[in-house]
Amino acid sequence: MSGPILTTLRLKNPKLLLLEFCSCLSHLKIIHGHMIRTHSITDVFSASRLIAFCINPTFQSNLLTYAFSIFSQLENPNLFIYNALIQGFSASENPSQSLHFYTQLQSQGLFPDNITFPFLVKACTKLVSVYMGIQVHAQIIKHGLLNDVYVQNSVVHMYATFGDMKAARNIFRRMHRSNVVSWTSMIAGYSKCGDVKSARKLFDKMPEKNLVTWSIMISGYAKNSRFDKAVELFQVLQSEGVRANETVMVSVISSCAHLGALELGEKAHEYVERNNLDVNLILGTALVDMYARCGCIEKAIRVFEGLPERDTLSWTSLIAGLALHGYAEMALKYFEEMVNTGLTPRDITFTAILSACSHGGLVEKGLEIFESIKIDYGIQPRLEHYGCVVDLLGRAGKLAEAEKFVLNMPIEPNAPIWGALLGACRIHKNAEIAERAGKVLIQLLPEHSGYYVLLSNIYARTNKWETAENMRNMMKLKGVKKPPGYSLIVMEGKVHRFTMGDKLHPEIEKIERMWEEILRKIRLAGYSGNTADACLT
Incomplete structure (x- = not known):
């Protein structure tokens, strides 16, 4: 409703004009009180303007309860009012109220529209209710609104948030007018499910990208531990002239921290300063974490001391x-x-x-x-704290005390805790406790190759060669395979990933020649490799 009609209705109730200057609940109550005294509150338009004001997300106070009290005084609320309440409660701490209003709307003989359903879907998403989401999806189909682009976007986002990428993909593929919102929802969904390969495939196909899309793809890589890819995509973003914001830089700097890539982290920090980005608490903390992880303690402290809060x-x-x-x-x-x-x-x-x-x-x-x-x-x-104590005692050589601590824990010790004990046994060459810890670990995680390898190496270090061989045979019998190791290096601002046995690098021959030359020179210098743990690696 706009233009001359809206102006006429406002002139009929000039108090509505005061809503534009209203800044607190007491002012709203004055306007509402005047409307009650003049009986204009029974006018659906006037009531709808009050309710719309209450659910405005830019307004500081939460006035949903007040909006509901206005609604309860109306004899025949219209669809606009129901939609306003459904919208308001969908973003509140009580999104289930949106579903209640939808039921009430139907009982009044009103028909939902393409405004109703996106907020109903939002409520289901916030409730993390797959069942209610499917029910609302069925209602959308029943009312013939599934072809509306806004409704489609909301349903795609809902299923993607739930991790049901098959359902999200089915709707996405049927969209005649998919836009940046639907594409971004799919990319976010795939990233959340750990399928960054499918996310990147969609990202590369996108006809039009915005900064939110770039941010979600970069953070998707970071959250799935593909830190090298996150940094690489940030470099692509720069080459395309897109200006990153604080959210993007948090993901990039965090990725540099996990890579231990100080040079790239410093360049990212320079980018932040060069573009006058706001070093807020989140970004500042990411910088502290990056410098601290990379061992640049002086800079970490400098950034930390400079944080406004x-x-x-x-x-x-x-x-x-x-x-x-x-x-x-x-x-x-x-x-x-x-x-x-x-x-x-x-x-x-x-x-x-x-x-x-x-x-x-x-x-x-x-x-x-x-x-x-x-x-x-x-x-x-928590288990992490117990694990730290086991590591604390184990590093100090107090293995019997560490084992006793594990056995007397009030909560069931998990694999990392037994793993910390096993690791300490390797350092201090205690095969007896290692065997007990190793047996528990193999029961807990029978497919984890690392524990077989670690236990076998402990046996080898204590000259129990036959037992070490038995561990190797057990791995083969159970079909447990050791995943290939990899390393990352940064050269000229680019992250290179090297995987054991990988011959696909475009300069593999040059790399191998260089490696052989390095080995030759360090051996001439007196280097002798530590083969103590090489029996199963």
């Missing part, structure tokens, strides 16, 4: 980086500073500081912090 995650990123590179005392210093600021450590914070104690050999301090998790902070220790 700090939350638990930014403190944790710095502490974790310090722990990773053996700065245990410094990590403890920042941990204590964080606590003194009044911030409560999170699960991940305790994992980081326990890891610092483990790497620094601070056994007593680590055990003290572990005890404080429950006593001082009222947090139930």
